[in-house]
């Protein structure tokens with residue numbers, strides 16, 4: 001079968017209802033090829049989280065088209081579309097229960113082996129292994145307390161268990177040291193033969209090695225390219241790099 005996970009934004013304009021009608025995304029156009037890692041950079045409020053929320057069709061565009069594997073998302077079954085997309089949100093939400101429960105997150109069919117594979121890819125396995133009860137360790141109220149970076153790794157593992165075609169990381173590596181972040185990205189790349197990864201980041205260092213980086217400024221794409229191209233051609237990118 002042909003590789004899956006292509007994403008196309010074609011002249012996408014979007015506004016939140018009741019927000020004065022001011023577009024939050026203006027004429028956004030870019031493509032992610034299957035298996036590519038694409039970084040999204042831009043100042044706060046630039047529209048990064050809004051942009052990624054249009055891929056699983058949490059909202060409809062005002063004009064323009066979002067396509068997954070060449071098909072307008074409006075023509076796809078929402079449940080099937082969302083099944084193919086793993087989203088790691090900005091804020092990790094863990095519940096009272098074991099680490100396994102938290103990773104499984106309702107996916108009853110996930111085996112212990114699948115849970116551990118995902119935890120290995122997300123660099124969560126090493127710290128889980130240090131707990132006497134391992135994956136049966138309880139989190140929350142009466143359980144262990146995890147650091148922000150450990151929570152983020154569980155959140156990434158939770159998304160990977162579902163074997164998505166498209167993985168969306170919404171600024172979810174900010175609490176990780178760069179060495180851990182780099183190891184996660186390397187294991188994602190290995191597993192990600194064919195997994196398209198959209199990654200919002202605060203730090204340029206997080207997306208420097210992406211196949212391409214999209215620079216958003218006030219809802220508009222002001223640059224698309226590799227780190228080197230953008231450093232040579234995109235004022236907004238250089239400003240973020242220097243800040």
Ligand code: DUT
Pocket residue numbers: 016019024042043044045046047048049050051
């Ligand atoms: N906005 C709304 N309603 C929402 C979400 C966002 O009006 O439900 C506005 C806030 C902002 C713009 O849309 O003016 C873009 O927000 P978004 O969260 O997409 O920006 P970001 O680039 O992801 O910002 P941050 O880096 O702070 O997460």
